[in-house]
Amino acid sequence: MSNAAAHDDHHAHYGVPGYDPVAWKMGMWLFLFTELLLFGAVFIAYAVYLETYTWHFTVGSAQLSIPIGTFNTLVLLTSSLTMALSIAALQRGKKELSIKLLDMTVACAGLFCVVKAFEWGAKFEHGIYPGSEHLLAMARGEQMFFGLYFTMTGIHALHVIIGAALILWVRARIKSGAVSTERITFLDNIGLYWHLVDLIWIFLFPLIYLVA
Amino acid sequence: MTTQALPDLGEVDYIRAGGGPWSWEWLKTTDHKRIAIMYLLMIVAFFFVAMTLGLLMRAELLKPGTQFLDGAAYNRVLTxxxxxxxxxxxxxxxxxxxxxxxxxxxxxxxxxxxPRLNLASWYFYVAGAVLALWSVGAGGVDTGWTFYVPYSGNTDANVVLPMLAAFLLGWSSILTGLNMITTVHRLRAPTMGWRQMPLFVWGIYATSWIAVLATPVVGITLVLVLFEKFFGVGIFNASMGGDPILFQHMFWIYSHPAVYIMVLPAMAVVSEIVPVFSQKRIFGYRFIAVSSIAIAAIGSLVWAHHMFTSGMADEGRIIFSFLTFFVSVPSAVKIFNWLATMYKGSIRIELPMLFAFAFMFLFSIGGFTGLQQAALSVDIHIHDTSFIVAHFHYTMFGGTGTMFFGALYYWWPKMFGRMYNKTLGMIGFVLFFVGFNTLYFPLFIAGLKGMPRRYQDYLAEYQGYHELSTYGSWIIATGLILLVLNLIGCMRWAKWWGSDAETNPWNAASLDWRVPSPPPVHQFHEEPIITDGPYDYDIPHLGDDDSKAAPAEVQA
Structure with missing residues (x-):
């Protein structure tokens, strides 16, 4: 029995979930599927109404500023680049550089949100916001376009904010050493999330801004 | 696998370890077994709450006219x-x-x-439950559980709380599913191949995929309804250019796969119980495993059969009707495989097996009546009648509910190390089965004759069916109370009620029956070496080949 117990100590960690990068990545991918399907449902609604109100969507889309949308697209693409570089830096053991690149990613996220806020604000000034009298007086197709515009960019912006918060969290964990070159999966996963947020915008941009 | 027990190292079991059965430690546990027990307590409690509401509705329907629930109250109880x-x-x-x-x-x-995410799922469940109860305090909701627009957008009742509740509960099941998928892939014993997994594992695996892929859609749909209520974004509001039918599509894109989230685990339990109590290898292992995946896949493409009368192109209706017929094939595959497993087996009539029989009988009725609705012309006649109510109670309650109780009887000895009183259990089972059919079968006939569903009042000609149904509700409730009494009794009054359970009272071959009852906190100290399938029983007279009955599976 004592022999067996000693043996048990040796194997005490059999089957106990520990640091398993593959499992963590798998869990993250499954979570990303749920995000894709969540946005997928809104994209279906968009597709249905684009088909129903093609002309009004064109009119609505023409009222949005393509330069601003393009600028925000570039901002998010840059943030994805800095995110990927941050992971590469930590993989090579350059902790300080990795943190600096994360800071740049968060700065891009902030810039994106500020631009978005100004864009929304400009629409609000023109009396275009959900439930406004001006909007309700518009054609139904245009109401639907702006309804979807605010819904889709709003839910996306929420994801940008959550993503930025997650980046700040992983930044703190890199600083404390909990996430390091040897245990990098947490940063990898936040990176995956951030690329998803970016990717969804890549779909939103042509659907909303360029459909005219 | 053999049916031999793993060595019992005399460790303290998971219930008594870490503060004992009623300590606060449980609320921060990450032990999957303790989390399971915490779910058990909540879920059974809510079952009895909802059962009581069902009894109230049945009592109201005993006679035509209003007894004690007026129309508005009835709608709230129903929802x-x-x-x-x-x-x-x-x-x-x-x-x-x-x-x-x-x-x-x-x-x-x-x-x-x-493990920590697993505990978080439980808290999501609790938060959802609290919101659901809060909505009762806030005056209740009268939309029905489907929250159809435009009514859910217009009603004065507080639909925000139950919708948020459904959203949180959805996340609870997504996270549990995510955990199960990853566990099967990453923590399966290295020597256990995919074809050596017990079929229960296959069933939960398929269910988890549906939960992960379908639930987000209903989540965002409910959020869009809330956007309409709070911000005036009328995605489903016809007066603002929206389409209410789109809500139905998006709702059922989740909620139809959800019926397979409900029934696949029940089928998975049957696939465990039938071979164990026939002491015979499961017939058509691969077909059962693959049919779970097939149900998960085809079941995702049949949602619009809930909407045959809502307005849809004829081509769409024909395609969805065909797919609905088609999805019944993998379910039938399972039924035939279970029957073939029992053929020439040494069948033991124990309570779990009785519930598995009941499942096959009740679910087959539910399945066949489902096919009747899949036929477009018949569906127009029976849509929104009590025929539908009977159908989904036969599938959901007769299917999943029955196997939930079957699974309780099957795993109870493992979970708590106590065996219940079998005679009392048999009496409870008979009351359950007789009561079930008395309760729901008359609703098929009343529905065919035109009794609408969700009605609090009816014409005198339907009274016979409703009376019979209400009597049935009393019989089945008695059976279920006996069941719970039996399970609690064998724990609470251990001296004269029930007995201590052995490690493997059913002579099962899967690993769960080879660890002590109840299991210790860490059930495996060694990697279990899997050399054989999960349904290979050591029964000499059935001619097991000797090489498979190796004496020690676990290498020291």
């Missing part, structure tokens, strides 16, 4: 019954309780992949 039964009982029941408890042990692991 609450549906929301609790579906979101708080059926969907989480088998995956969250038995998936959590048995799946890790069955694949030879000591816990799920993400």
């Amino acid at each position: 609450l019954h549906g929301v609790i039964m579906i979101c708080l009982f059926i969907i989480p029941s088998i995956p969250a309780i038995f998936g959590n408890f048995a799946l890790p042990i069955m694949v030879g692991a000591n816990d799920v992949s993400f």
Whole structure:
């Protein structure tokens, strides 16, 4: 029995979930599927109404500023680049550089949100916001376009904010050493999330801004 | 696998360890077995709440006219019954309780992949439950559990709370599913191949995929309804250019796969119980495993059969009708495989097996009546009648509910180390089975004759059916109370009620029956070496070949 117990100590960690990068990545991918399907449902609604109100969507889309949308697209693409570089830096053991690149990613996220806020604000000034009298007086197709515009960019912006918060969290964990070159999966996963947020915008941009 | 027990090292079991059965330690536990028990307590409590609501409705329908629930109150009771039964009982029941408890042990692991996330899922469940109860305090909701627009957008009742509740409960089941998938992939004993997994594991695995892929759609749909209420974004509001039918599509894109989230785990339990109590290898292992995946896949493409009368192109209706017929094939495959497993087996009539019989009988009735609705012309006649109510109670309650109780009887000795009183259990089972059919079968006939569903009042000609149905509700309730009494009694009054359970009272071959009852906190100290399938029983007279009955599976 004592022999067996000693043996048990040796194997005490059999089957106990520990640091398993593959499992963590798998869990993250499954979570990303749920995000894709969540946005997928809104994209279906968009597709249905684009088909129903093609002309009004064109009119609505023409009222949005393509330069601003393009600028925000570039901002998010840059943030994805800095995110990927941050992971590469930590993989090579350059902790300080990795943190600096994360800071740049968060700065891009902030810039994106500020631009978005100004864009929304400009629409609000023109009396275009959900439930406004001006909007309700518009054609139904245009109401639907702006309804979807605010819904889709709003839910996306929420994801940008959550993503930025997650980046700040992983930044703190890199600083404390909990996430390091040897245990990098947490940063990898936040990176995956951030690329998803970016990717969804890549779909939103042509659907909303360029459909005219 | 053999049916031999693993060496009992005399460790303290998971219930008595860490503060004992009633300590606060449980609320921060990450042990999959304790989390399963915490789900069990909540889910059974909510089942009885919703059952009581059901009894109230049946009592109101005993006679035509208003007895004690007026129309408005009846609508609220009906909604609450549906929301609790579906979101708080059926969907989480088998995956969250038995998936959590048995799946890790069955694949030879000591816990799920993400134990803390597992605990978080339980808290999501509790938060959802609190919101659901809060909505009752806020005056109740009268939309029905489907929250159809435009009514859910216009009603004065507070639909925000139950919708948020459904959203949180959805996340609870997504996270549990995510955990189960990862556990099967990453923590399965290295020597256990995919074809050596018990079929319960296959069933929960398929269910988890549906939960992960379908639930987000209903989540965002409910959020869009809330956007309409709070911000005036009328995605489903016709006066603002929206389309209410789109809500129905998006709702059923989740909620139809959700019925497979409900029933696949029940089928998975039957696939465990039938071979064990026939002491015979399961017939057509691969077909049963693949049919779970097939149900998950085809079941995702049949949602619009809920909407045949809502307005849809004829081509669409024909395609969805065909797919609905088609999805019944993999279910039938399972039924035939179970029957073939029993053929020439040494069948033992124990309570879990009786519930498996009841499942096959009741679910077959539910399935065949489902095919009648899949036929477009028939569906127009029976749509929105009590025929539908009878159909989905036969599938959901007769299917999943029955196997939930079957699974309780099957795993109870493992979970708590106590065996219940079998005679009392048999009496309860007979009351359950007779009561079930008395309760729901008359509703088929009343529905065919035109009795609408969701009505609080009816014409005198339907009274006979309703009376019979109400009597049935009293019989089945008695049976279920006996069941719970039996399970509590064998724990509470251990001296004269029931007995201590052995490690493997059923002579099962899966790993969960080879660890002590109840299991210690860490059930495996060694990697279990799997050399054989999960249904290979050591029965000399059935001619097991000697090489398979190796004396020690676990190498020291």
